[in-house]
Amino acid sequence: MSATKSLSKSSARKDKWNRYVESMKYAKYVLFHPFDGFWDLVHEKRGTIAAATTYLVLFLITRIVQLLFTNFQFINAPLQYINIFEQAASLLLPFLILCLGNWCLTTLFDGKGRFSDIYMAMCYALVPYTLIQLPLVFVSNIIAADEAAFYTVLMSFSSAWCVALVFVGLMQVHDYTPGKTFIFLIVTVVAALVIIFLLLVFFSLLGDAATYFISLYREIAFRLY
Amino acid sequence: MTVKVMHRLLALIMTVIMFASINVNTAQAADDGYPTTYTYNYDYWGDVRESADAYRVDQVIYGAELGLETLMKKPQSMFVRNRDVYVCDTNNNRILHLTRSEDNVFSLVRIIDTIQGCEPATFNQPYDVYVDESENIYVADTYNGRVVMVDKDLNFIQDYTKPSDATFDQSLSFMPAKLVVDVSGRVFVLATNVNKGLVKFEADGSFTGFVGANKVTYNFFDYIWKMYFSTKEQRAQQESFVPTEYANIYMDKDSFIYATNTTFDEYDLLWDAAQPIRRLNGIGNDILIKNDRYPPIGDLYWIEASVTLGPSKLVDITVLDENEIYVALDQTRGRLFGYDSQGIMLWAFGTTGNSDGTFNSAIAIDHMGNDLLVLDQNEGSITVFTPTEYGNLIYDASAAYLKGDYDGSAEKWEDVLKMNANYNLAFIGIGRALMRQEHFVEAMEYFEMAHDRENYGRAFRLYRKIWVEENILWMVIVLVAVMIIPLVRRSIKKMRMEVEAYERNQVSK
Numbered sequence: 001m002s003a004t005k006s007l008s009k010s011s012a013r014k015d016k017w018n019r020y021v022e023s024m025k026y027a028k029y030v031l032f033h034p035f036d037g038f039w040d041l042v043h044e045k046r047g048t049i050a051a052a053t054t055y056l057v058l059f060l061i062t063r064i065v066q067l068l069f070t071n072f073q074f075i076n077a078p079l080q081y082i083n084i085f086e087q088a089a090s091l092l093l094p095f096l097i098l099c100l101g102n103w104c105l106t107t108l109f110d111g112k113g114r115f116s117d118i119y120m121a122m123c124y125a126l127v128p129y130t131l132i133q134l135p136l137v138f139v140s141n142i143i144a145a146d147e148a149a150f151y152t153v154l155m156s157f158s159s160a161w162c163v164a165l166v167f168v169g170l171m172q173v174h175d176y177t178p179g180k181t182f183i184f185l186i187v188t189v190v191a192a193l194v195i196i197f198l199l200l201v202f203f204s205l206l207g208d209a210a211t212y213f214i215s216l217y218r219e220i221a222f223r224l225y
Numbered sequence: 226m227t228v229k230v231m232h233r234l235l236a237l238i239m240t241v242i243m244f245a246s247i248n249v250n251t252a253q254a255a256d257d258g259y260p261t262t263y264t265y266n267y268d269y270w271g272d273v274r275e276s277a278d279a280y281r282v283d284q285v286i287y288g289a290e291l292g293l294e295t296l297m298k299k300p301q302s303m304f305v306r307n308r309d310v311y312v313c314d315t316n317n318n319r320i321l322h323l324t325r326s327e328d329n330v331f332s333l334v335r336i337i338d339t340i341q342g343c344e345p346a347t348f349n350q351p352y353d354v355y356v357d358e359s360e361n362i363y364v365a366d367t368y369n370g371r372v373v374m375v376d377k378d379l380n381f382i383q384d385y386t387k388p389s390d391a392t393f394d395q396s397l398s399f400m401p402a403k404l405v406v407d408v409s410g411r412v413f414v415l416a417t418n419v420n421k422g423l424v425k426f427e428a429d430g431s432f433t434g435f436v437g438a439n440k441v442t443y444n445f446f447d448y449i450w451k452m453y454f455s456t457k458e459q460r461a462q463q464e465s466f467v468p469t470e471y472a473n474i475y476m477d478k479d480s481f482i483y484a485t486n487t488t489f490d491e492y493d494l495l496w497d498a499a500q501p502i503r504r505l506n507g508i509g510n511d512i513l514i515k516n517d518r519y520p521p522i523g524d525l526y527w528i529e530a531s532v533t534l535g536p537s538k539l540v541d542i543t544v545l546d547e548n549e550i551y552v553a554l555d556q557t558r559g560r561l562f563g564y565d566s567q568g569i570m571l572w573a574f575g576t577t578g579n580s581d582g583t584f585n586s587a588i589a590i591d592h593m594g595n596d597l598l599v600l601d602q603n604e605g606s607i608t609v610f611t612p613t614e615y616g617n618l619i620y621d622a623s624a625a626y627l628k629g630d631y632d633g634s635a636e637k638w639e640d641v642l643k644m645n646a647n648y649n650l651a652f653i654g655i656g657r658a659l660m661r662q663e664h665f666v667e668a669m670e671y672f673e674m675a676h677d678r679e680n681y682g683r684a685f686r687l688y689r690k691i692w693v694e695e696n697i698l699w700m701v702i703v704l705v706a707v708m709i710i711p712l713v714r715r716s717i718k719k720m721r722m723e724v725e726a727y728e729r730n731q732v733s734k
Contacts, residue, residue: 073678078270142689144682 023051027127034165038172041124042117049116052123056095059126060088062134069137073145094192095122101191102170105184111174121169125162132158263582264574266647269518269676271525274647279563279572279616280597282582283329283609291323291333297605302353302403305591305598309334311354311362312600312607318348320364325593331607337362342381345369353403363412365401372401372414372426385412388424388432399424405476413482415474422509423474423482437509439471439486473589477544481506483551485539494522494536501539502553502564515568518676523555523562524573534558541590543597548623552590552597559584561597561610569650571619575599582608595620615644622654631658649675660684665691 026046030037041047064084067077099122103115113121132154139151171181264278288296298316305311310323310331319338323331339346349368356362360377372385387399401424403415410428413436422438451460472487482505489499497520504513519525523537537555539562544551549566559578563571576583589600595617597610612620622637635658638651645651656671657680665688672681693700 072673072676073681144686144689145678146682 020048020050022046023048024054027051027055027124030124031127031131031161031165034168035172038121038124038169041120042113042173047120047124049120052120055127055130056092056123058130059123060091062130062137063091064088066133066137069141071140074140074148074151097192097195098122098188101195102184102188104195105187105191106174106176109184111176111184113170113173117173118170121173122166125165125169128158128161128165132161263576264572266570266572266645267519267525268647269649271519273526274645276572276645276647277615278574278613279619280561280574280610281613283596283611284331285581286323286331286607286609288605291321291331293321293333293336297321299602300600300605301588301602303589303591303598303600303607304354304356305593306356306360308593309356310591310593310598310607311356313351313354313364315350315352318350320348320351320354320362331609337379340373340375340379340381343373343384352401355404355406357406357410358408363404363406365404365414367400367402367417370399370401372404372412374412383430385414385426385430385432390432392421392434393419393424393432403471403474405474405482407476407480413474413476415471417470420470423471423484436507437482437484437503437505472539473541475542475544477549477551478546481512483542483544485542485553487538487540491527491536494520497522501537502542502551513568514566517567517569519570521553521562521564521568521570523553524558524560537562540588543590543592545592545595545620548620548627550620550623552592554587554590554599556587559587561590561599565623565650571650572616582610584608615641618644619650622651626654626657631661634658649677653677653680656680656684660687663687 023046026037026041030041064087066075067082067084067087068079070077099115099119103113103118105111106113106118136151136154143151167178167181167185170176170185171178174181174184176184264280265273265275268274295317297312297314300312301315302313303310304313308325310321310325312321312323314321317338319336321336322334324334325331338348348364348366350366351364352367353365354362361374361382362377362379363372363374366373370387374382374384376382385401387393389395393399397418400417401414402417405413407413412426412428414424414426416424419435420439422435425433425436427433470488471484473485475483477483484503484505486499486501486503489501491499493499494501497515499522500511500513500520501523502513502521503511506512513521515521523539527533527535534557537553537560538557539553540556541554542551550571551564553562553564554560555562555575558576560573560575562573565571575587577585579585584599584601585603586601587599588602591598595612599608599610600606601608618637618641622634622641625631625634625637635655638648638654638658641648641651642655652671652675656668656675656677659665659668659671660680660683665684668684669681669688672678672684
């Protein structure tokens with residue numbers, strides 16, 4: 001009895017693993033067939049949150065590796081001031097806030113995507129960045145500054161690819177028209193700013209409240225002493 | 226009660242500690258009482274890096290020491306020819322001729338206040354003086370509206386007055402403020418209220434036009450506002466967009482005019498649109514070389530000790546004889562900035578104050594050899610700076626490099642690094658010497674420390690070429706292996722499958 005149970009458990013784990021590997025591999029299809037790819041990624045459950053998160057982490061690692069190991073000819077990174085956790089957070093937080101902002105708006109305007117769908121699509125859209133710019137870190141160390149044309153073209157190409165994928169991804173996730181997607185991309189930025197504003201207000205009020213209670217406690221403590 | 230005593234004791238201990246720490250701080254300051262930031266430089270990131278002093282005060286000369294009966298009053302300009310110094314003592318309407326003896330004593334030679342053979346024979350607030358190779362003296366006699374040229378015995382030769390040419394606005398009075406003279410006797414005059422550029426006279430005194438007008442600068446929004454949202458009357462009231470005048474001019478030994486500019490929109494400095502220092506060629510174009518990350522604008526930061534002083538106000542400039550190093554003078558902070566011919570800052574030093582080596586209102590700078598002389602208009606003093614060992618090493622190193630003695634230059638730079646490990650030029654200089662000796666890896670290290678991309682790229686390509694030549698065998702082997710191994714593996718697989726199929730056939734038969 002227990003043997004079969006553990007067997008089924010391990011096979012379930014194996015299934016999960018296989019699904020993860022499959023969804024990782026599926027990125028290749030998304031990159032080259034974004035319209036089909038993003039549709040199936042979300043609506044046919046070809047993607048997994050785990051794979052999406054893996055790609056996000058890879059993206060963050062790429063950024064940090066870039067800062068640390070790109071040859072100085074191609075990057076102005078004041079290494080003496082760089083904190084890699086700060087760098088990672090400064091990418092991760094805007095990313096999540098943008099996802100959240102997009103979700104907040106599109107749920108109100110009949111977007112089909114759930115938050116997890118948006119997150120997944122955005123993460124998969126970052127794959128070209130990792131795919132191209134990580135090798136470019138190595139390339140930057142074997143070319144001289146005046147041979148940089150090749151390097152810069154690839155850099156901008158990878159960014160343009162990412163932007164295009166974000167656009168198509170959101171379009172397919174929400175089942176929007178291109179025009180509507182474009183408008184919502186812009187509005188998403190505004191929404192993100194609003195969220196940041198609210199967060200700042202919240203934390204500053206929280207701080208004020210904390211100081212209020214602390215001073216109240218002090219006052220009472222003094223009186224009683 | 227005991228609590229109170231405890232508090233008092235604590236407070237006492239705290240004060241003692243504080244005083245102790247203050248004492249430690251003063252002990253760290255230089256012996257002459259300057260803060261250690263008297264001399265500094267900017268690193269690649271634009272951070273201030275304190276450095277050893279490049280110049281030290283040799284002496285400060287006041288009128289009283291020269292035996293003057295009336296002290297200098299608002300002197301506006303100073304000119305050095307060999308060991309003679311000519312000071313334009315503007316508000317006393319005279320020129321002071323000083324000389325520096327071999328044993329380094331400045332003494333008064335004569336007071337020039339009258340000239341022979343012309344009318345008027347005296348000056349009226351002269352703003353500038355120039356002395357050519359044959360010791361003819363040119364004086365910008367500002368409020369007499371003339372530039373007057375006299376020989377060394379003060380006999381009148383000729384004067385340059387308001388041009389009667391149509392290109393010169395006849396409603397303006399001609400007020401020459403600064404002048405320079407080139408080797409063939411052409412006179413370039415910077416005149417107040419003339420914004421078409423420098424007024425140029427030929428050697429015979431004839432006016433031949435303007436040189437090097439400042440470009441008209443205006444703000445985009447100002448323009449829109451003026452052109453579309455103002456009435457005709459308002460437009461007439463507003464100031465018109467006109468080119469600004471230069472603040473000062475200097476002629477180097479190759480007859481290029483260095484000009485400084487103090488009127489600009491301070492945010493234009495950030496993208497080098499203001500160009501406070503220019504080097505004008507014959508047709509008036511700016512040909513100053515700017516190879517540093519930051520253009521030569523003086524100080525990069527305009528706030529000091531939470532006081533906003535604004536950008537550097539570069540009121541005068543001088544160019545050293547041998548190495549095209551130019552030194553600009555900032556009046557706001559009483560500070561000198563040295564740049565080499567590539568526009569890289571060598572050092573900056575000086576401040577406002579009352580002690581020697583600080584200024585109240587510095588107005589003019591000139592050089593005598595590598596010594597720098599700075600005139601202060603409010604103090605009526607001339608401060609003489611001589612280069613320190615550190616400053617001389619920098620000059621020697623760049624001079625050696627210009628001469629082609631690269632190894633000698635590298636040795637000098639090594640010595641500079643011993644005194645200032647933050648000196649980028651030294652890293653570049655050593656890197657270049659190493660590159661010439663074909664030590665490419667070391668050269669690359671030095672260039673990387675100086676963030677010199679161009680030279681790094683050069684060294685790197687040479688290094689890469691050698692590396693590839695040495696390792697070409699391995700690279701070919703790896704490449705071939707990468708191509709052949711999968712092929713071999715595939716054919717083995719194929720053969721195995723054929724054998725299996727054959728065996729299966731045999732069995733089924």
